[in-house]
Amino acid sequence: MSITIRKAAVIGSGIMGSGIAAHLANVGIPTLLLDIVPKQLSAEEEKKGWTLDHPAVRNRLAAGAVAKLAKTNPAPLYDPAFAERITPGNLEDHLDGLADVDWIIEVIVENLDAKRSLLERVESVWKPGTIVSSNTSGISINAMAEGRSEAFRRSFMGTHFFNPPRYMKLLEIIPAAGTDPQLVQQMKQFSETVLGKGVVIAKDTPNFIANRIGTYGLFVTLQEMERGGYTVEEVDAATGPALGRPKSATFRTLDLVGLDTFLHVADNVRLNVDSESERQAFTPPASLTGLVERGWLGEKSGQGFYKKVKGAGGKSEILSLDLKTMEHGPQKKAASGSLEAAKLAKGAREKTKALLGAGDRYSELAWNVLKQVLVYAAEKVGEIADSIQEIDEAMKWGFNWELGPFETWDAIGLARSVERMEKEGTAVPDWVKEWIAAGNTSFYRKQDGKRFYASRGEFRQAEQAPELIDLRALKEQGKVVQGNSGASLIDLGDGVACLEFHSPNNAIGGDILTMIQQSVQEVRQNWTGLVVANQGRNFCVGANLMLLLMEAQDEEWDEVDDIIHLFQQSMLKLKRLDKPVVAAPHRMTLGGGVEACMPADQVVAAAETYYGLVEVGVGLIPAGGGCKEFALRVSQQAGHPEADLLPQLGRVFETVGQAKVSSSGHDAKRLGYLRGVDRIVPNQDHLIYEAKQAVLQLAADGYRLPAEERIRIAGSEGKAALQLAAIGMHEGGYISDHDLLIAKKLAHVLAGGDLPAGTLVTEQYMLDLEREAFLSLTGEPKTQARMQHMLSKGRPLRN
Template identity: 75%
Template sequence: MNRPIRQAAVIGSGIMGSGIAAHLANAGIPCLLLDVVPGAVNEEEAAKGWGLDHPAVRSRLATAAIAKLKKTNPAPLYDEDFASRITPGNVEDHLERIADADWIIEVVVERLDVKRGLLERIEKFRRPGTVVSSNTSGISVNAMAEGRGEEFRRHFMGTHFFNPPRYMKLLEIIPGRDTDPALVSRMKAFCENVLGKGVVIAKDTPNFVANRIGTYGLLVTLKEMAEKGYTVEEVDAVTGPAMGRPKSATFRTLDLVGLDTFVHVADNVRDHVEGAEERAAFETPDALKELVARGWLGEKSGQGFYRKIKGEGGRSEILALDLGTMEYRPQKKVSAGSLEAAKLAKGAREKTKALLAGGDRYSALAWDVLKRVLVYSAEKVGEIADSVEEIDNAMKWGFNWELGPFETWDAIGLKRSVGRMESEGVAVPGWVKAWIAAGNESFYRREAGARFYVHEGRYRQAEEAPEAVSLRDLKEQGKTVRSNAGASLIDLGDGVACLEFHSPNNAIGADILSMISQSADEVRRSFEGLVVANQGRNFCVGANLMILLMEAQDEEWDEVDGIIRQFQNAMLKLKRLEKPVVAAPHRMTLGGGVEACLPADQVVASAETYYGLVEVGVGLIPAGGGCKEFALRASQAAAAAVGAAGSGAAGAADVDVQPYLNRAFETIGMAKVSTSGHDAKKLGYLRPSDRIVLNQDRLIHEAKQAVLGMVRAGYEPVPEEKIRVAGAEGKAVLTLGAIAMREGGYISDHDLKIAKKLAHVLAGGDLPAGTLVSEQYMLDLEREAFLSLCGEPKTQQRMQHMLAKGKALRN
C-alpha cells in the first residue's frame, strides 16, 4: 500500500525511543509514545494519593520521557514546543491506538523474545498496510518476524537509528526476506526527504553495516595497543583527526558509547558469525573485560578510559587510564613528526597519507589498524551491504569518518597499499586483486561530474537524487562563472546562480566581498536569481577577525573604515538586486555570516543551523547591516501591529517600536545563537516566511526552487523603506536595562560600554522618537560605533583571545 506517513507510534520511551519520537515530531509527524505500566508508585504520586490504577501513574514512563526531552542537552527537539506533537500512553491501556498510525516503531530492550512478544501484540491492532519496524542495533530481522502473518512480514523491516537520532545522519534500513522491495524504496525516500536521514540499505547480518565495521576497527585498535604497548593518549592521537576521524577517536568514543554496551555489541557478532578467525576477532580484550567488571563503564559511570576530576582552583581535569597499573594519571602530550605532518595537511586524504608516511611508531600504529579495517571491509562487500558505497556512507554517517574505508584506500593508493599488505602476509580479498589486475587503480572515479564506484567487477554510476546538488560536480563540469580565492559564482541551471564561499572557515574577507559585488552585477545581466550557499563544514563563521585586529592594533583606522564600508556596500548591493536572492545557511552561521543572509528575500536554512550575531563576544557590534536590519524589522513589526489593530494609517504617535527593539537588543547584546533553524525563528533571526529544510543535502536545491518560485510569481524588488527609530527615549530604555545588568553583576564594565553603543545604534541615535531615517543613516551609525570599539584595548584583547583560544573572553 502507498499510504503516506502522517502519524507514527513509538513503543518504548527510553533514550532511543523518546529520541526517535522527538525527531518524528521535529519533522512534523504526530507521534504516540507508549511504554510499560510501572510496577510501583513513586513518592510524588503517593503523596497525591494516586495508586497504580491512576491514569497518570500508568503512563508515567512515557510522560516523564517527553518532559525530559525539553531539558536534555544536546536538545533532541528543534523547538521544545514540538513536544506537544508527542502523546504519552502505555501498552496496556492504549495499544489499540496504534491502529491510527501509518508507521509503528518498536524500540524495546534488545532481546529477541521480548521483541517477538511485542510484535505479536502489535499485529492484533495495526491496520493492514501499516509499516512496522524494529529499532535494533543487531538482532536478526528475520528472526523477529518468525510467526507473524504474511501481510505483516511484507510490511516489516529493521530501522537502526543512530544515537542521538536528531544529530546522527545514518539510518540503516534492514529488509527481511519477505519485506516488500517497493516499501523499502518508499521508506528510504521518506526517511531521506522528510526526516533528513542518510539511508543505507543493510543486509540482515549481525550488527548490520556501521557497527560491524566500527566494532571490528575498535577491537583491532585495542589489540594493537595491547601488543605494542601504546598508551590511551597515543592511540587517540593517531585514530582521531589525524586519520580523518572525530576528535573522540577510540577511547573517548568507547567512553561515550559505554563499555558494557560496546561489549554487548561485540559479543553479538562473535556469537552469530561463522568461522573461527572472525569469532576470534570479536573476542573482548582482557583489559576491557576488567573495566566492565569494575563498573568503569565510561561517561555514564564517571570513569572509563578517561576520568574527569576537579583539579586546582576547581578546574576540571581529565585523567587517562594506565592499563598497566589500572590507575588514572594526568594525560601526557603526544608529539611526533607524523602527527605534526598530519595536522598541517589539508583534508582527510592528505592527513592520512602524511600520517602513514611519517616512518615512526605512530605511523606504524595507523597502518597496522588501517590495513586490517580496509581488508575486513572488502571481505564484507556483498555480505553486509551490496556495495562499497553503502559501506563508505555507513561509516561516514554513523561514525563521522570523513572518508569511508574504500575512499581511504583510494586516498593512500590502492595498488601500492595492496602490494605492501601482501608483502606483510595480509590476505587481500580476491575481488580486490582481480580489480587491480584488470588495470583499475581506484574503487571510485569521477568523469564529467558523474561519480562511479566498483560493483561486481565494473564501474557503476552512483545514483544521486536530482535534489542533491553538488557544487563540486558543477565546478568540474565547467559551470563556474566567476571565481577568486574566497568565493565563486556557479551556474546552477534554469537561470539561477549560486554564490559559494570557500575561504578558510568561510570567513568573510575582501575576496568574498568583491565576489558578492561582482555576482550581483553578473546576476543582474545574465541570470534570473541568486542563491547564497556553500557546502563547507559551516556556512560562515563571520568576518576575518585577524585582518581587523591587525589593522586596529596598527591604528590604521582608514583601513578599518574601508573594510566595514566594503562589507556594508556589498550587503546593500545584494539587497537592492533586482532579481530574487535566497540564502541557504547551514550549521555555524555567525556574525558576518548572518549579515550575509539578512539582505536575502528569503532564507532557506538547514534545520541544523546555529545562527547568531555574536560580535559582542569579541567586543564589537554587528556593522555589516545587522543592527540596521533588526531596527528595520522592529519598525515594520510595530507598523504592522498598528495596522492589525485596525487603526488605519499608522502615524508617528501610534507606532511603538520599543517592545520589538527591546527583544533585538537582548538577542544581539547577549550574542544569542540558535540551537536549530526553528530556534532561529523564535529568536527573531529568521522571519515567519523563511523556510527550514531537514535534509541538508537538498538545501541548495530547495533554495533554487524558492528563487524560481519568486520568478514565476513575477518578482518585484522590495523598495527601500524608511526606518522609524526609537530615538533618545528608546536608547535610554535600552541603556537602563544594561545598567541594571551591570549592577546585578551579570555583565562587566566593558560589556556595559558595548551595550551602550549597541543601544545608540539600534535606537537610531539621539533623534526624537518616531523619526524616519534611511538605511544609510543606520549603516553610518553602525560603522561609527564599530570603529570606536575597535580602538578599545579590551576589545582588542577579546579579539586576540578568540583567535588564540576559539572562545570568548569576559574582561
C-alpha cells in the same frame, strides 16, 4: 509514488525511543510514545496517595521521558515547544492507538523473544498498510518477523537510527525477506527528505553495516594496543583526526558508547557468525571485560578509559587509565613526527598519508589497524551490503569518519598498499586483487563531474538524486561563471546562479565582498535569480577578524572604515538586486555570515543551523547591516504608526547584546533571526536544491523588488530605555564596564540615535550609525584584547 506519514508511534521510551520520538516531533509528525505500565509506585506517587491505577502512574515512563527531553544535552528537540507533539501513553491502555498511525517503531530491549512478543501484540491492532519497523542495532529482522502474517511482513523492516537520533545522520534500513521492495525505497526517500537522514540499505546480518565494521575496528585497535604496548593517549592520538576520524578517536568513543553496550553489540556478532576466525576477532580482551566487571562503564558511570575529576582551583581535569596499574592519572601527550605531519596536512586524505608515511611507531600502529579494517570491509562486500558505496557512507554517517574504508584505500594508494599487505602476510580478498589486475588503480573515479564506484568487476555510476547538488562537481564540469580566491559564481542550471564562499573558514574579506558586487551585476543582466550558499563545514563564521585587528592595531582607521563601508554597500547591493535572492545557511552562521543572509528575499536554512550576531563577544556591534535590518523588522512588525516599538526592540537588544546563537534553524526563528517567510530544511544535503527551487518559485510568482522602506525608530526615548536596562545589568554585577560601553553603543544604533521617537529614517542613515559605533569600539584597547583572545583561544574574553 511516495508515502505520507501524518502520525507515528514509538514503543519504548528509553534514550533511543524518546530520541526518535523527539526527532519525529522535530519534523512535524505527531507521535504516540508508549511504554509498559509500572509495577510499583514511586516514593513521590505514594506521597500523593496515588494507586497503580492512576493514569499518571500508568503513563509515568513515557511521560517522564518526554519531560526529560527539555533537560537533555545535546538537545533532542529543535525547539522545546515541539515536545507538545509527543503524546505519552502505555501499552495496556493505549495499544489501540496504533491503529490510527502510519508508522509504528519498536524500540524496546534488545531481546529477540521480547520483540517477537511485542510484534504479536502490535499485529492484533495493526491496520493493514501501516509501516512497522524495529530499531534494533543488530538482531535479525527475519527472525523477528517469524510467525507474523504475510501482509504484516510486507510492511515490516528494520530502521536502525544512530544515537542521538537528531544529530547522527545515518539510518540503516534493513528489509526482511518478505518486505515490499517498493516500500523500502519509499521509506528511503521519506527518511532522506523528511527526516534529513543519510540512508543505506543494509542486509539482515549481525549488526548490519556500520556497527559490524566499527566494532571490528575497535577490537583490532585494542589488540594492536596490547601487542605494541601503547597507552590510551597514544592510541587516541593515532586513531583520531590524524586518521580522518573524530576527536573521540577510540577510547573516548568507547566511553561515550558505554563499555557494557559495546560488549553487547560485539557479542551479537560473535554469537551469530559461522566463521571461527571472526568469532575470535569479536572476542573481547580481558582488559575490557575487567573494566565492565569493575563497573567502569565509561561516561555513564563516571569513569572508563578516561575519568573526569576536579583539579587545582576547581577546574575539571580529564585523567586517563593506565591498563598496567588500572589507575587513572594525568594524561601524557603523545608526540611524534608522524602526528605532527598529520596535524599540518590539509584534509583527511593528506593527513592519513602523512601519518602512515612517517615510519615511526604511531605510523606502525595506524597502519596495523587500518589494513585489517580495509581487508575486513572488502571481505564483507555482498554480505552486509551490496556496494562499497553503502559501506563507505555507513561509516562516514554512523561513525563520523571523514573517509569510508574504500575511499581511504584510494587515498593511500590501492595497488601499493595491497602489495605491502601481502608482503606482510595479510590475506587480501581475491576480488580486490582481480580488480587491480584488470588495470584499475582505485575503487572510485570521476568522469564529467559524475562519480563511479567498483561493482562486480566494473565501474558503476553512483546514483545522483536531483536533490543532491554538488558544487565541487559543478566546478569540475566548468560551471564557474566567475570567481576569485574567496568566492565563485556557479551555474546551478535553469537560470539560477549560486554565490559560493570558499575563503579560509569562509570568513568574509575583500575578495568575497568584491565577488558579491560582481555577482549582483552579472545576475541582474543574465540570470533568473541567485542562491547564496556553500558546502563548507560551516556556512560562515563572520568577517575576517584578523584583518580588522591588524588594521586597528596599526591605527589605520581609514582602512577600517573602508572595510566596513564596503561590507555595508555589498549587502545593500545584494538587497537591491531586482532578481530573487535566497540564502541557504548551514551549521555555524555567525556575525557577518548572518548579515550576508539578512538581505535575501528568503532564507532556506538547514535544520542544524547555529545562527547569531555574536559581535559583542569580540567587543564590537554588528555593522554589516545587522542592526539596520533588525530595526527595519521592528518598524515593519509594529504596523501602526503609533504602535510602541520598545517591547520588540527590547527583545532584539537582548538577543544581539547577549550574542545569542540559535541551537537550530527553528530556534533561529524563535529568536527572531529568521522570519515567517523563511524555511527550514531537515537534510543539509538537499539545501542548495531547495534554495534553487525557492528562487524559481519566486520568479514564477512574478517577483518584483520590494520598494525601499523608511525605518520608524524608537529614538532618544527608546535609546534611554535600552541603556537603562544595561545599566541595571551592570549594577547587578552581570556585565563589566566594557560590556556596558558596548551595550550603550548598541542601544544608540538600534534606537536610531538621538532623533525623536517615531522619526522615519533611511537605511543609509542606520548604516552610518552602525559604522560610527563600530569604528569607535575598534579603537578601544579592551575590544582589541577581545579580538586577539578570540583569534588565539577560539573563545570570548570577559574583560
